[in-house]
Amino acid sequence: MRLMALDRKALEAGLKPGQGLAEARAMCLGLDAVPADPQADRQFLAALADWCSRYTPLVARDGMDGLFLDITGCSHLFGGEEGLIADALSRLSAMGLEVEGAIADTPGLAWAVARFTPAAAPQARIVPTGERAERLAPLPVQALRLDPLVVEGLTKAGLRLAGDLLALPRAPLARRFGPMPLLRLDQATGREDEPISPRLPVAGLSCERRLAEPVTREEDILFLAGELARGLLPMLEQRGLGGRLFELSLFRVDGAVFHVHAGSSRPLRDARRIEALFAGRFAALQEDLDAGYGFETARLSVSHAEPLESRQMDLGRPAETADSLADFIDQASARFGPDCLKMPVLLESHLPERASALVPAREGLAAEAGPPASASPFRPVRPIRLFRYPEPVEAVAEVPDGPPVQFRWRRAVHRVVKAEGPERIGAEWWIDGEEAPTRDYYRIEDEDGRRYWLYRQGLYDREPAQPRWFMHGLFA
Template structure:
């Protein structure tokens, strides 16, 4: 028995079969239930746990079709058109699903019908089984009007009008009904009767292409999984080739025999449909997993799907080496990204800004085409004017400098005193006034100390012209 708090009183929310046999039912106060059956086993209702279980079952249901929608609080809707042949027909699929879910200790009610509403209403209020197309009206006729799930007022109104079953409503003209009970009631009614169909909103994006393999005996050995994966990637890549597409995102779903599912995703920087590259990508990804793939008692199904389709030119042998080399580098980026994550493998893109730390952007290499980006050319004949290494954020230094805008004479950084031998500056960089916190004007100096180390220092603020304290920072190190 499960209890919930309702209006500050503990009430029974749901009962199992044995409690029902004892005469308990939902809605009863907990005190009353205890009075009737003193040693009843009562648990507090945990909606989150229910939802998690439903999500888990939904993940598991992925084995039947990728289109699984949640029907809260306790239902799932599967779109099975197109996948029934894999199980030997609708009836066989339903038997398989029921059998397996019962094996997990769940009690289920299943209905297959040609429209979403009809199936879910029948499962909740009617019985179970298969409803053929055109049979909806007959199957639903005996359901109570409660199946429409209207609010209390309208339910009372229906009962007062003497309309107790769906059949009473089905034959009546719809317009007066709509005027009396609202348009949404008519929509629900026609949904239940199979006259209109409502599209499902699946929990996960539906893959555009996928390949799957089922195993009569669950497999658990690494070699077996590898061989199965080979076959799947070959199938998938052949399909992709046929349609002239390549995927940017791939997902492998491993269905374990005991109902657990594991999803592993891998990204690619370019539309991919090369079998060996795909295999290598997933091998790297699997090696890098923090919690490795656990086959438990074995996997009984593996599915490999491709998302994010882009057109890809048909594979051909390239005679220019340039192209092959670009491919090899892209491949390397994919593998490194699969292992260390997109944030760790980056490249640089230029930005339109004079503020040094904003003048370049670090972006994941997998999502960018860095070699196509245009960087300004360095001025010929000049020494390097920007540091090779930049300190982010700039670090405060103590300096002795000429006031108001002379170069520093010496400065102390990390407790080491640097005597300056050469200096050039200032290069004045004004703050970006259109920003919320533009900061102050900076005067940058390239300086070299007596040891030959070169630094990039700046003074933040102008004497007498900008408010606030004048400070010196070190922003970078030259080679």
């Protein structure tokens, strides 16, 4: 058992991460050790990253104990870089966390300054653009995020500070210690780019509201969502877009963050309909959304948008009923989940069982609203009821390739009085293989007036498999 993390008093006592627990107890008799919980640590860091998204949507994890925030273009919202870092550190300290932070032009330099230059003044945590090398030089080589073995080799060679590496020729340094020291130096000083990967996708459009007084009531939150939706309207109109998926982020005063998603079957700009979607979501969440002492910040983001074109309304009915079906599907999906309603959609296949599929109604309605498919001059007749799996039947035909005159299905014998067909459908060889048989479909009517849809699988004297008959659907 080894030490994973230490507090300040343990570090002052001379203990180090990775040290054996037995050795640590011998050095510090009053050591209080608790089992490590990496899963809980990851969840806590994820929650902290959600909280930091109030400053910027570009938040990335840094190992198990750090975060990178790309605040480009965001600092002016908090009174500049000094105001932003002061606000963040003071809020985190009020939550009982001991944190360090720094702002620099490069992630590597910000990481080094935050971890190896603790400072109380906000201005001391900010590295000006022209002072990268000067601020990096007095830091130890551990600030370059190097492997412990490389750090040990540099220390044995007398290179204890980052400034010692900056003064050395690059070629001998790379031959002896590898390329990583030079890469980390270049990343910290800005010679080499080091992009960060946000943990969550960044929304293209968003609108945020900071509240003077926290809100707790659901009615107030919904009203706030409607106001944020109205704030998004000019940006959506300017781009000719409508939102399909919206995310409402609610920042609670104690640091907890809630993300509520609401989707639509068609692109939306109407603030009233967006507010109604979140009303359905809140009704579904019920006790899962705990306002606590209230939410102090709210942000509405458009996670997915599509082009929204103006269309002529039906003059024969009121405008408020024109999208009644879409409203109903959206409300039901928001309240009971996206899979509560399903509808059939056409697929690219000639085989009847593959020509359609049941999808969530929200997706099916969106597919219908898309560009129309090319009209086919041939519209085959299909039965009202199509079996999921064709059922085998015993059929007798006057000629091998002709329609049946009698068939036996589900232990009942039916005599055929009328038959139409065949409608020949070739196999999809790219799916079923080249040996898949051809089908000949017939519309059959028996003596009692019942109509069936049968097909013969296989062609006589053309395909090696013995032809068989199947029942695939019922007309009426």
